[in-house]
Amino acid sequence: MKDILTAPFIEEMKQTTANMYRLGWDERNGGNISCMLDEEDVSEYLDVNRVIRTIPTGFDARKLIGKIFVVTGTGKYFKNVERDPETNLGIVRIAADGTTAELLWGYKDGGKFTSEFPAHMMSHMARLSVDSENRVVMHCHPTYTLAMNYVHELDEKKLTHTLWEMCTECIVVFPDGVGVLPWMLCGTNSIGEATAEKMKEFRLVVWGMHGIYGAGKSLDETFGLIETVEKAAQIYMLTAHLPRINTIKDSEMKELADFFKVDYRKDFLNL
Ligand code: 2HA
Ligand code: ZN
Secondary structure (H helix, E strand, O other), X not given: OOOHHHOHHHHHHHHHHHHHHHOOOOOOOOOEEEEEEOHHHHHOOOOOOOOOEEEEOOOOOHHHOOOEEEEEXXXXXXXXXXXXXXXXXXEEEEOOOOOEEEEEEEOOOOOOXXXXXXXXXXXXXXXHHHOOOOOEEEEEOOHHHXXXXXXXXXXXXXXXXXXXXXXXXXXXXXXXXXXXXXXXXXXXXXXXXXXXXXXXXXXEEEEOOOXXXXXXXXXHHHHHHHHHHHHHHHHHHHHOOOOOOOOOOHHHHXXXXXXXXXXXXXXXXXX
């Protein structure tokens, strides 16, 4: 059995959480990540038949039975993952009943998965129903995206359109746009269900005045989605109070989408 602390999936979680922390997206215990792993990969590092303990989830994840995830821990700081992955991360498998998680590794201090586990698992189910290659769900509190929530209408079309206008590459990176939920109580099954509903349509979902969710095929891709939204939001916040002299036109955004052959939300442009 190889040393799990050398596993590429642990290494990548360490790097991702460290990058997110340094960018200021994950203060204190803010943010959480879940990444689906292949059983064969995990088996190189762990005896997958050895369950350390079981943890009830409080929701039905039958579509994920047998699936294994590495998940950040509740109350844990992204800042500390790199230094102590075994306390701050856990590897869990959804048990045969669909409502229990089997801990295979991690949460060494007796902890458990993020309080946003319902939103994560429900989002995985939703994304997998439209994209069988989806592996990652990521949540964080990026500064400018959050700032923008207080001064821009929280309307999917209007918010996406403004973000697309802020950087030439936005419509190419997230042609499906950004879904928006109003402020809701976090850590609940209800916000999980609402997020998952949006995730059928969007890989990015803003939680009004809280943060953002991203989903993708890899940690890099998902990070890149959120990073691009955050860059656009930063440019918006740096310019929103100034007279707008120039703008990327809707016809130019269409030109970009056509050239890069991306299937974009045509109803989010005003052509
Ligand atoms: O895990 O970000 O939404 C801390 C949070 C809750
Ligand atoms: Zn949060």
